[in-house]
Amino acid sequence: IVFQSNFSKDIFEKRGVIAPHKQSMITNGADENIFFPKNLCKSPIDGELVLISSSWSTNSLKGFKEIAIISEEEGVRVRHIGRWPSGISSSNVARLGVMGPREMATTLEQGDFFFFPSRNEACSNVLYEALACALPPIYLESGGNSQICGNGKYGIPFREADFEKGGLEQLLSKAREQHDYIRSNIVEDLDRFTFKRCYEEYLRFFESM
DSSP: EEEEEEEHHHHHHHHHHHOOOOEEEEOOOTTHHHTTTOOOOOOOSSSSEEEEEEEEEOOOOGGGGHHHHHSTTTTTEEEEEEETTTTOOOOEEEEOOOOOOOHHHHHHHHHSSHHHHHHOSSOOOHHHHHHHTOEEEEEESOOHHHHHHHTTSEEEEOOOGGSSSHHHHHHHHHHHHHHHHHHHHHHHTGGGHHHHHHHHHHHHHHHEE
């Protein structure tokens, strides 16, 4: 058996599933021929903070309310790729609609951060796509998000409590301060986020059988 994340493995164990002795942990990856920064160097953040969010699903666990709330912060501009649920105000969010992979990659590269408030994700593909574009995530500490982001090495973590009074201002200030450092960590380890790394790990696991 191959687990996609520690979170995924924990869920199986909590359900009483007994995994075979031969097992591996292999996270997802992104297509490096599409999701890869055209320019590894990027100018420091000057002026407003551009956040990119994305979701194909309109499931409430994707964090649409948080995306709308953060769009109301001063000095922040949010651009959303994908679909948006009816019944939830998008506030100041610029809704860009559904995009093809290459158009999406171009849009991701235009942001300062990838805002990812999604809950209980086993191993999010879109999070890998953002990281493969060297776009640092601001991510909710939930599911497999922290594992993918190296427990803070490749992104800025937050908790639901940060959306209480004063928390968002501190979070965004921290993001501005750490952007260049986080992005340099991602660029240094870009291979970690690719399909190539992913399928090579699968091949080694199959060969070990």
